[in-house]
Amino acid sequence: MNQYFVYILLCSDNSYYTGITNDLERRLYEHDNGISPSSYTSKRRPVKLVFHERFPDPAQAIAFEKQIKGWNRTKKEALINRDWHLLPELSVRKKQT
Template sequence: MNQYTVYILKCADGSYYTGVTNDIDWLLYEHKIGYDTKSYTFKRRPVELVFTEHFGDVNKAIAFEKQIKGWSRAKKEALMKQDWGALKELSKNSSGK
């Protein structure tokens, strides 16, 4: 069974990058060495892995990645801290964003 990982990287400039992969170790290595010079993270290295969530279904992983990408910084940070109360409150106060 394949495993897909939704991840968030914290970049050196304080921004977050969200993605999905089926090989988190390789993906993290690519981001850290700057494998793709056109990548968002290339000029924002070093990066730090701050969140992962694993899925058995690629479609669910992609849907979750897209959902997170639409969230505010505060919601992403609540997710990273696993602060479900804050995440719920932020969802109420921002119409889902």
């Protein structure tokens, strides 16, 4: 059975990185060890896994990753904390005055 993971890392500069993988343990090793020197997390180590969700279908995982990448920090933190009830409220765009 194939599995895919959408994950969020907390970087040393307090930023979040969202990614997708079919091997979470391997991918965390790569982030932790700076395997890709030009990657976002390479200069922001150490990183900490703060959220992950498993998907059986790669299309669902990709769609969820793209959705999260469009979210602001507050909404990402609600997801990380599993505060599901806050997500709809945080989805409403604030009117600009």
